[in-house]
Amino acid sequence: MRLSRVPSIEIKTPGQFALMREAGLVVARMLHAAAAAAEPGISTAELDAIAEREMRSAGAQSSFKGYHGYPATICTSVNDQIVHGIPDPAVRLAAGDVLSIDAGAIVGGWHGDAAVTVPVGAVPDQVTALLQACELAMWHGLAAAVAGHHLTDISHAVQTSAQASGEYGIVREYTGHFIGSAMHMDPAVPNYGRPGRGPVLAEGMALAIEPMLVLGAPHNALLDDGWTVVTADGSLAAHFEHTVAITADGPWVLTAEDGGAGGLARAGARAAAASSGARRT
Numbered sequence: 001m002r003l004s005r006v007p008s009i010e011i012k013t014p015g016q017f018a019l020m021r022e023a024g025l026v027v028a029r030m031l032h033a034a035a036a037a038a039e040p041g042i043s044t045a046e047l048d049a050i051a052e053r054e055m056r057s058a059g060a061q062s063s064f065k066g067y068h069g070y071p072a073t074i075c076t077s078v079n080d081q082i083v084h085g086i087p088d089p090a091v092r093l094a095a096g097d098v099l100s101i102d103a104g105a106i107v108g109g110w111h112g113d114a115a116v117t118v119p120v121g122a123v124p125d126q127v128t129a130l131l132q133a134c135e136l137a138m139w140h141g142l143a144a145a146v147a148g149h150h151l152t153d154i155s156h157a158v159q160t161s162a163q164a165s166g167e168y169g170i171v172r173e174y175t176g177h178f179i180g181s182a183m184h185m186d187p188a189v190p191n192y193g194r195p196g197r198g199p200v201l202a203e204g205m206a207l208a209i210e211p212m213l214v215l216g217a218p219h220n221a222l223l224d225d226g227w228t229v230v231t232a233d234g235s236l237a238a239h240f241e242h243t244v245a246i247t248a249d250g251p252w253v254l255t256a257e258d259g260g261a262g263g264l265a266r267a268g269a270r271a272a273a274a275s276s277g278a279r280r281t
């Protein structure tokens with residue numbers, strides 16, 4: 001009989017990590033294709049079709065479509081939409097918008113999940129700074145995804161980085177998550193908190209780290225479509241996400257083409273894949 005609730009975290013074999021890497025690279029290509037097409041005039045439904053084509057041509061399946069009834073392959077969240085915006089033929093991008101694109105893919109039953117936020121045309125410096133702060137906070141979280149650390153060491157790294165970058169709101173109601181044979185696995189990975197709490201991270205675990213920062217207050221609301229999360233005050237939001245594997249050599253960012261080498265270096269860490277990318281793919 002279990003006397004206490006100890007969350008059991010899925011441990012992957014090297015072969016399973018290899019499939020997650022394949023899924024991660026598909027996600028990277030989906031995001032790259034959709035982001036490259038995110039010009040004024042295109043609809044978010046067209047971006048969904050572009051990402052879906054990329055996914056299908058790789059022989060992968062969608063993590064998102066059908067997930068609790070979600071109707072699309074990616075999430076497209078514009079301006080004050082924080083996450084889970086539904087691609088829509090009636091939503092056309094305009095210069096000055098900011099667009100979060102979130103994509104997931106399954107290869108051989110194993111998931112990858114990542115998101116980027118991109119400017120559409122020119123945006124004010126303050127908006128560029130928001131996007132950079134959010135991405136850097138994600139990289140600091142990824143750099144803390146090391147065997148022997150506690151889960152909330154990641155949370156604390158994300159929060160500390162975000163706060164060092166400026167006066168941004170950190171969304172609390174939505175979090176990162178563990179990932180593997182399913183997209184969303186327990187426990188949650190908060191983007192704030194004291195270090196040294198939660199389960200000890202171990203080799204073979206994988207998680208998605210996804211900070212959401214806003215220019216105003218972090219409070220949010222759910223639209224009537226049941227999915228789209230918006231800032232309560234209408235302020236702009238940013239969202240970045242990567243899936244990372246915890247390996248003996250350090251964090252291996254499965255959804256980054258370079259395994260995370262570039263981003264982790266910016267956060268002052270070293271990627272597992274930087275020295276061993278060839279043998280891992």
Ligand code: MF3
Pocket residue numbers: 063064065067070074075083084102103104113114177208
């Ligand atoms: N990547 C998203 C997240 O982890 C998942 C999108 S929810 C879906 O929050 F319904 F679109 F799948």
Ligand code: CO
Pocket residue numbers: 113114176177208210241
């Ligand atoms: Co996610």
